[in-house]
Amino acid sequence: MRRPAWRWHDLRVVVLGLAFAAAWAGIGVRIYQVQAVDAARFAQRGFDQRVRHEVIPAPRGTIYARDGVELAISVAGADLVADPSIVDDAEEVASLLDPLLELDAAEIVERLEGDGRYARLARGLEPDAVEELEALIDGRELLGLTLVPRAVRVYPSGPLAAQVVGLTRLDTGAGIEGLEASLDDVLAGQDGRRIVERDPGGRVIPQGRLLVDPAVPGADVVTTLDRRIQYAAEQAISAAVERTGANWGTVVVLDPDTGEVLAMASAPGFDPNDRDALDPDAVVNRAVAEVYEPGSTLKVVTIAAALEEGLVAPSTELEVPQRIVIEPKEYTDPSDHPSTMTVAEIVERSSNVGTILVQRMLGNERHYRYLDAFGLGRRAAIDFPGERSGHLEHVSAWCRSTCGPSAAIGYGVSVTPLQMAALYATIANDGEWVEPHVVAEIVEADGRRIVTEPRRRRVLAPETARLLRSMLERVVEGGTGTRARVEGFTVAGKTGTTEKYLPDEQTYSTEDRIASFVGMAPAGDPEIVVAVVLDSPKGVLEDGTELKYGGASAAPVFAEVALAVLNDLGIPPDRPGVDGDG
Amino acid sequence: MTGRVSTLGRTRRTRAGVATRSRSAVDRRSVLLVVPVFLLLIIGLGVMMSASSVVAIRDTGDHLYYFRRQVMWVGLGVIAFVVAARVPYRFWQRTALVGYLAVLALLVATLVVGDVRNGARRWIELGPLTIQVAEFAKLATISLLAAALTKKERWLGSLLHFLVPVAVILGGVGLLLLAQPDFGSFAIVLAASFAVILASAVPLGYVAGIGVLGALVGFVLAVSADYRKARLIGFLDPLSDPLGRGHQAVQSLVALGTGGLFGVGLGASRARWSFLPNAHTDFIFAIIGEETGLVGAMLVVVLFTIFAAVGTVIALGAPDRFGRLLATGLVALISIQALVNVGGVVAVLPITGVPLPFVSSGGNAMVVNLAAVGILLNICRAARGRREDVRP
Numbered sequence: 001m002r003r004p005a006w007r008w009h010d011l012r013v014v015v016l017g018l019a020f021a022a023a024w025a026g027i028g029v030r031i032y033q034v035q036a037v038d039a040a041r042f043a044q045r046g047f048d049q050r051v052r053h054e055v056i057p058a059p060r061g062t063i064y065a066r067d068g069v070e071l072a073i074s075v076a077g078a079d080l081v082a083d084p085s086i087v088d089d090a091e092e093v094a095s096l097l098d099p100l101l102e103l104d105a106a107e108i109v110e111r112l113e114g115d116g117r118y119a120r121l122a123r124g125l126e127p128d129a130v131e132e133l134e135a136l137i138d139g140r141e142l143l144g145l146t147l148v149p150r151a152v153r154v155y156p157s158g159p160l161a162a163q164v165v166g167l168t169r170l171d172t173g174a175g176i177e178g179l180e181a182s183l184d185d186v187l188a189g190q191d192g193r194r195i196v197e198r199d200p201g202g203r204v205i206p207q208g209r210l211l212v213d214p215a216v217p218g219a220d221v222v223t224t225l226d227r228r229i230q231y232a233a234e235q236a237i238s239a240a241v242e243r244t245g246a247n248w249g250t251v252v253v254l255d256p257d258t259g260e261v262l263a264m265a266s267a268p269g270f271d272p273n274d275r276d277a278l279d280p281d282a283v284v285n286r287a288v289a290e291v292y293e294p295g296s297t298l299k300v301v302t303i304a305a306a307l308e309e310g311l312v313a314p315s316t317e318l319e320v321p322q323r324i325v326i327e328p329k330e331y332t333d334p335s336d337h338p339s340t341m342t343v344a345e346i347v348e349r350s351s352n353v354g355t356i357l358v359q360r361m362l363g364n365e366r367h368y369r370y371l372d373a374f375g376l377g378r379r380a381a382i383d384f385p386g387e388r389s390g391h392l393e394h395v396s397a398w399c400r401s402t403c404g405p406s407a408a409i410g411y412g413v414s415v416t417p418l419q420m421a422a423l424y425a426t427i428a429n430d431g432e433w434v435e436p437h438v439v440a441e442i443v444e445a446d447g448r449r450i451v452t453e454p455r456r457r458r459v460l461a462p463e464t465a466r467l468l469r470s471m472l473e474r475v476v477e478g479g480t481g482t483r484a485r486v487e488g489f490t491v492a493g494k495t496g497t498t499e500k501y502l503p504d505e506q507t508y509s510t511e512d513r514i515a516s517f518v519g520m521a522p523a524g525d526p527e528i529v530v531a532v533v534l535d536s537p538k539g540v541l542e543d544g545t546e547l548k549y550g551g552a553s554a555a556p557v558f559a560e561v562a563l564a565v566l567n568d569l570g571i572p573p574d575r576p577g578v579d580g581d582g
Numbered sequence: 583m584t585g586r587v588s589t590l591g592r593t594r595r596t597r598a599g600v601a602t603r604s605r606s607a608v609d610r611r612s613v614l615l616v617v618p619v620f621l622l623l624i625i626g627l628g629v630m631m632s633a634s635s636v637v638a639i640r641d642t643g644d645h646l647y648y649f650r651r652q653v654m655w656v657g658l659g660v661i662a663f664v665v666a667a668r669v670p671y672r673f674w675q676r677t678a679l680v681g682y683l684a685v686l687a688l689l690v691a692t693l694v695v696g697d698v699r700n701g702a703r704r705w706i707e708l709g710p711l712t713i714q715v716a717e718f719a720k721l722a723t724i725s726l727l728a729a730a731l732t733k734k735e736r737w738l739g740s741l742l743h744f745l746v747p748v749a750v751i752l753g754g755v756g757l758l759l760l761a762q763p764d765f766g767s768f769a770i771v772l773a774a775s776f777a778v779i780l781a782s783a784v785p786l787g788y789v790a791g792i793g794v795l796g797a798l799v800g801f802v803l804a805v806s807a808d809y810r811k812a813r814l815i816g817f818l819d820p821l822s823d824p825l826g827r828g829h830q831a832v833q834s835l836v837a838l839g840t841g842g843l844f845g846v847g848l849g850a851s852r853a854r855w856s857f858l859p860n861a862h863t864d865f866i867f868a869i870i871g872e873e874t875g876l877v878g879a880m881l882v883v884v885l886f887t888i889f890a891a892v893g894t895v896i897a898l899g900a901p902d903r904f905g906r907l908l909a910t911g912l913v914a915l916i917s918i919q920a921l922v923n924v925g926g927v928v929a930v931l932p933i934t935g936v937p938l939p940f941v942s943s944g945g946n947a948m949v950v951n952l953a954a955v956g957i958l959l960n961i962c963r964a965a966r967g968r969r970e971d972v973r974p
C-alpha cells in the first residue's frame with residue numbers, strides 16, 4: 001500500500017536530480033557560447049582595455065667639455081600640473097607651494113582658481129624639487145596635484161658656454177639653439193616603442209609583454225671647449241662690453257695646430273637654467289652668427305699673397321703717399337707716416353695706401369684666390385648652427401676700380417669672427433688652414449666614437465707664414481697693437497677698426513665702429529690664436545685714445561685672454577719680462 | 583522512529599535483486615562522490631594561487647597570502663569531511679534541534695558582536711579565524727527540516743502539520759539572516775529547503791504552493807534593496823552600463839572569452855589584474871575559464887554534474903527517510919550554490935555573491951561543504967552497511 005507512494009517519491013527525487021543535470025547542461029551550453037562561439041568578441045574587448053601602444057622616450061645625450069665635465073645633461077624631472085576642480089583650498093595649497101616654485105602665491109592661486117581641469121604650475125622641475133614636492137603632496141595629501149614625469153635638460157655649468165651649447169624646447173625637448181640644435185639628431189637618439197598590457201591602475205602585466213622595441217639613447221657629444229679658458233674668455237669679454245658700452249662682444253680661442261675651439265664666448269650671456277629671464281639677444285653665438293667687414297685685420301691676406309707670389313719681401317721699400325685717389329673713392333692713411341716704407345712697416349703702421357699699392361701689384365685675380373683659399377665667403381666649420389658664411393664676391397663680379405683696393409683693406413668683404421680666427425690660425429700653423437671645430441668626438445650609445453677629422457688645406461708656404469708672423473709681431477711690439485702685449489710672451493697680431501655698416505640704411509655709421517684684434521702667441525711657434533670683436537665700443541682711455549679703435553678696446557681683451565690661456569696651458573714664456581730687464 | 587526505519591527496510595528487502603550487487607555499487611558511488619570533490623579542491627587551489635596573487639600583493643605584500651589561507655581551510659575542511667564521514671548520520675537527526683538553536687544563538691551573537699564589512703554584519707572574529715555563522719546555518723536548517731519532515735511524515739497530508747514546522751524553521755533563520763543582511767544565504771536555504779520538501783511525502787499541491795510562495799518572497803526581497811535591484815538590472819542589461827553595474831558581468835565574460843578553447847595558461851590570467859573584482863572569491867570560475875579555457879570550465883561543470891547525479895543516487899539509496907531528505911538537502915545546497923555562482927559568472931543569472939563550493943576562497947563555506955560531503959558519504963555507506971546486516 002505504501003509502495004506506490006514511495007515510488008512516487010522516488011520519482012520526485014529523480015526529477016530533482018535531472019533538474020540539476022539539466023541546469024548544468026544549460027550552463028555548459030552558455031559556456032560554449034561564451035568561450036567558443038563569441039570568444040573572439042569578448043577577447044577583443046579585453047585586449048582593447050589593457051593593450052597600450054607606448055613610446056619609450058630615448059634619453060638625450062650629454063654634452064661635455066673637453067675634460068669630461070657635463071655642460072648639458074638630461075635628468076628625470078617632472079611638470080607639476082593641477083586639476084583646479086579638485087583642489088580644495090587654493091590659498092593653502094599656494095602658500096605651501098610658494099617656497100618651492102618660481103611662481104608667487106598670488107599667481108598660484110589665480111591658476112588654481114581657473115575654470116578648466118588643467119593648470120600647469122611648473123615645467124621642467126629638477127629631481128630634487130620633484131622629490132620635495134612629492135613629499136609635500138603625499139604628506140599633506142593634497143588633492144588635484146600631479147607630477148607628470150619627463151626628462152628635463154639641465155646645464156650644470158650654468159652660463160658657461162651657453163651660446164655654444166644652446167637650448168632645447170621646454171615642451172618637446174628638441175634642440176633649438178647651439179649644439180643642441182645642430183646636433184639634435186645625434187643627441188636625440190631614437191625613441192623606442194612598446195606594446196604592453198596594463199591593468200586599470202597602469203601597472204604592467206608581466207605575462208602580457210607583447211613587444212618592446214627599445215629606445216636608442218642619444219649619443220654624447222664631447223666638445224673641444226676648455227672650461228677654464230672658456231671662463232676666462234667670458235669674464236674678459238663681458239667686462240669689456242661693460243667697460244666700453246659695446247652692443248656685443250665675442251672672443252674665439254683656437255688651437256691653430258688642430259683647429260679645436262678652446263673657447264667661444266659671447267657677451268651678453270645668459271643662464272640656460274633660467275628660461276624665464278631669457279633675453280633672445282643673449283642667446284646669439286656672436287662668433288659665428290655675426291658678420292662684419294674685417295678692415296685692417298684682412299690686410300694680412302693682401303700681404304701674404306704678395307709674399308707668397310714673390311712680388312715683395314718684408315724689406316721691400318715702397319713709395320707710399322698719405323692718400324690715393326681711385327675713382328670714385330679716395331683712400332687715406334689716418335696717421336702721418338714717412339713717404340717711403342717697407343712692406344713690414346706698412347703692416348706695422350696698418351697703412352691703407354701701402355696695402356692698396358701691394359694689392360695693385362697682386363691684381364684682383366690672385367688676390368681673390370688667396371681670400372678664397374683662406375676660407376672667406378664659406379662657413380668655416382660644420383658643427384655650428386646659425387653659422388653665417390660671410391660674403392666674398394667672386395672675382396668675376398668685382399668692379400674694375402675700387403673693389404680690389406677696398407678688399408685689400410678689409411672692406412666689401414664680410415666675415416665672421418670665427419673665420420678671422422681660422423685665417424690667423426693658418427698663419428700660426430705655418431700656412432696650413434685647419435677647419436675649426438667645437439665637437440671633438442661623438443660617442444654613440446653603444447660606445448662607438450666618431451672623432452672629428454678637420455679638413456686641412458695648405459694656403460701658404462711655411463716660410464711665408466713665418467715672415468708674416470714676424471711682421472705681425474712688430475704690430476704688437478711697436479705698431480697699432482701695443483695694448484695686446486702679454487707679459488713674458490711674444491705676440492703677433494693685427495688690429496682692426498671698421499665703420500659699421502648699417503644694412504637698413506644702406507650706409508656706414510659715422511659714429512659706430514666694429515673694433516677687433518686677432519692675434520697669436522707665442523709669435524715664434526704659436527700655441528693659441530685669439531680673435532676679439534666688439535660692436536660699437538664707446539668712450540675714451542686716459543691717454544685720450546678713443547675706445548672705438550680695435551687697438552684700444554679689443555687688443556686689451558686679447559692680452560687678458562691670451563695670458564690666461566698661456567698660463568693655463570702651461571706654455572713657457574719666450575720673452576724676457578719687464579722684470580728681467582730691470 | 584524505529585518503525586519508520588523498519589518500514590523502509592522492508593521495502594528494500596523486497597527488492598532483493600538490487601541487494602546482491604549493492605556492495606560494489608556503493609563503493610562505486612563513494613568513489614564517484616569523493617573523487618570529483620577532491621578534483622574540484624585541487625583545481626580550486628591551483629587557480630587560487632594565480633587568481634589571488636595580485637590582490638594578495640596589494641593587500642598584504644605576500645602573493646601567496648590568500649593561497650596559504652585557502653590551504654589551511656582546505657585542511658580543516660578535510661578534517662571536517664573525515665569526521666562527518668565517520669559520524670553515523672542519524673546523529674544529526676537527534677541533534678538537529680540543538681544544532682539549529684545553537685546556530686540561531688550564534689546568529690544573534692553575530693548581530694551583536696559581529697564585524698561590519700561592506701555594510702553587512704556577518705562575521706564573528708575568533709582569534710585568527712573568522713566565523714561566518716550563515717554557512718553553518720545552512721547545514722543546521724537543512725538538517726532540522728529533514729528531521730522535522732521525517733518526524734511528521736504521517737501527518738504531512740495536513741496543511742497545518744506541514745506548514746507550521748516549515749514556517750517556524752525557515753522563518754527563524756530567515757529573519758536573522760535578513761537582519762545581517764544576508765539575502766544570498768537565505769535564498770540558498772530557501773531553495774535547498776524546497777528540494778527537501780519536494781523529496782518528502784508532502785503532497786505535490788503543497789509543494790507547488792510553497793514553491794510559488796517562495797519565489798514570490800524571493801522576488802520581493804530581491805527588489806526591496808537598492809544594491810540587489812542594481813545587480814538585477816546589471817544582469818538584465820550588462821552592457822547598458824559596463825563601467826558600473828554591468829562591470830563585473832562584462833569583465834567576467836571578457837575573462838572567459840579571453841580564455842577561449844584552451845585558456846591563456848596557468849598563472850597568466852589578465853582579469854585578476856584588477857579588471858575583474860573578487861577574482862579569487864565569487865568570480866574564480868571566470869579565472870578557471872580564462873586560464874584553462876573551455877576545456878577547464880567544462881571539466882568543472884562535468885564534475886559538479888557528477889556530484890549532483892551521484893548525490894541524487896545516494897539520496898535514492900538512503901536507508902531511511904531522514905537519510906534521503908538530508909542527502910537531498912545537502913546535494914541541493916551545494917548544487918544550487920554552484921549553479922547560482924557559475925550562472926552569475928556566465929551571466930545567465932544575476933550576480934549574488936554566492937561562492938563556488940570547494941573552489942572559491944572562503945574558509946567557513948569550505949569546512950561546511952566538505953562536512954556535507956562527509957555526511958553524504960556516511961549516508962552512502964550506511965546503505966551498504968544495512969544490506970550487509972540483512973543479507974544473511
